[in-house]
Amino acid sequence: MTKQVLILGGSGRIGSKVAEDLIAHTSANITIAGRNLVTGNSICQQLGDRAQFKAIDLTAPSDLRAAVSQADLVVHCAGPFHYRDASVLQICIDEGVNYIDVSDHPSFTRKALAYRANAESADVTAVINTGIFPGISNSMVRRDVEQLDHAEKIHLSYVVAGSGGAGVTVMRTTFLGLQRPFEAWIDGDWKTVKPYSDREVIDFPKYGKVGVYWFDMPEAFTLPDTFPVKTVVTKFATVPQFYNYLTWSVARWWHPKLLQTKAVIEFLSYVSHFMTDVSDRFSGIGVAIRSEVTGEKNGQPTRCVSTLTHLDTAVSAGIGTGTVAEMLLSGELKKPGVWAIEQALSTELFDRAMQRRGIEIHQELI
Known part of the structure; x- marks a missing residue:
């Protein structure tokens, strides 16, 4: 069956770039979740038939839980993460749904890492701090x-x-x-x-x-x-x-x-x-x-x-997150628990993902 991906904050600059990467590199259906109906629908029209918009308020737990329960993967792009708690991650663990975020604030990272044992017990792989930096x-x-x-x-x-x-x-x-x-x-x-x-x-x-x-x-x-x-x-x-x-x-x-x-x-x-x-x-x-x-x-x-x-920071962030999403959807990456990106992703998988997207990294020993 076709995989279902829910992108929270998908109508934002970073979230929409993640969606573009997933449309290009996976066969998944994408649900763009946000508060702006006009912007969300416009992005979905650009992405094509595999994308749809859904209005979701992150402060409404019942609506959020209903949307998460229909997904195979949740990608959390609704920053700034300084103001966020780990409730989305908790719902994903409860529903047995894999999770990724583009968090970039230390306070949120600490909150998310506290759920490692819970995610491991639920057989949920959660990878945090994806994107470009961190990512x-x-x-x-x-x-x-x-x-x-x-x-x-x-x-x-x-x-x-x-x-x-x-x-x-x-x-x-x-x-x-x-x-x-x-x-x-x-x-x-x-x-x-x-x-x-x-x-x-x-x-x-x-x-x-x-x-x-x-x-x-x-x-x-x-x-x-x-x-x-x-x-x-x-x-x-x-x-x-x-x-x-x-x-x-x-x-x-x-x-x-x-x-x-x-x-x-x-x-x-x-x-x-x-x-x-x-x-x-x-x-x-x-x-x-x-x-x-x-x-x-x-x-x-x-x-x-x-x-x-x-050339584009937002696009590169979308690539960083999209690669991890692709691996979770395909089964290449499976590591129950909550992990920072460098703890979850092997160099072999990383190199392969960068090559697929034409990203060049220059490395030298001095």
Whole structure:
């Protein structure tokens, strides 16, 4: 029988790109779930006969449960995840339905991981933090770690051009990440780090030298849980680079209570989105990822460096999530429990998925 996929937040920028990937690479029927009937129906018309729209309010558990019970796979794209609990995951476990999300906030990741034993008992595979970063980036790290005999340090850097082709939700995520200091795994210990601090210049393919800054990401704690390294660095930047200076000034000069006020976050998000609507015309909406793992190979100090670029950040996020969805639908991937992407997906499966979609990752040992 034809598989049924429910995409929550499917009418958003990321959710719609996940749907496009699934239409292209699977035979599944797709239900786009959201609150905007006009947008949802428009997206379904573009996707074709295998897509339909369904209005679902995530705060209405009975409606959500009814929709989940009809699905073979649920893909949760309804961010920002800073505001979400793990109720969708709980319903999927109750209904015995596999689950994926594009979560990118540490607080949500911790809530989801707490359900690991429940999912395992229910024989449900739940993969969290899929997308581009986190997502493909985490699998790049796994690939690099496996090239070394011993890994000591992971350094992940990201740069996004303008809006990245995503909606205002991504802007919200950026400013929500500035609200408070966070814990980073440095030299074998958890240390407090200020968001958007410690600027470091990284040479990215296509974008050249860009200053990147500490940013609170789920991989900051899932990677040291997965790999026995002493340090994990997660840094982020945007281009044009003047956006970084604006974000840095907000992180440094605005009172913390302002950044914890929803109205302020909304103001900053919409102003930023308006600005990127203009700058996207000359900056593009692409993404670059650089993974550097330091350690030893054959008794010698060695670094394994991988880089990836894509012209559209939202499309690449759709690919990252779509590949995992395809594997779950086909049965290639089955691992009951709740797992960060690098814990669920083998390098063999990852490489195969990237090749199928024409995604090139450059890797070298230095």
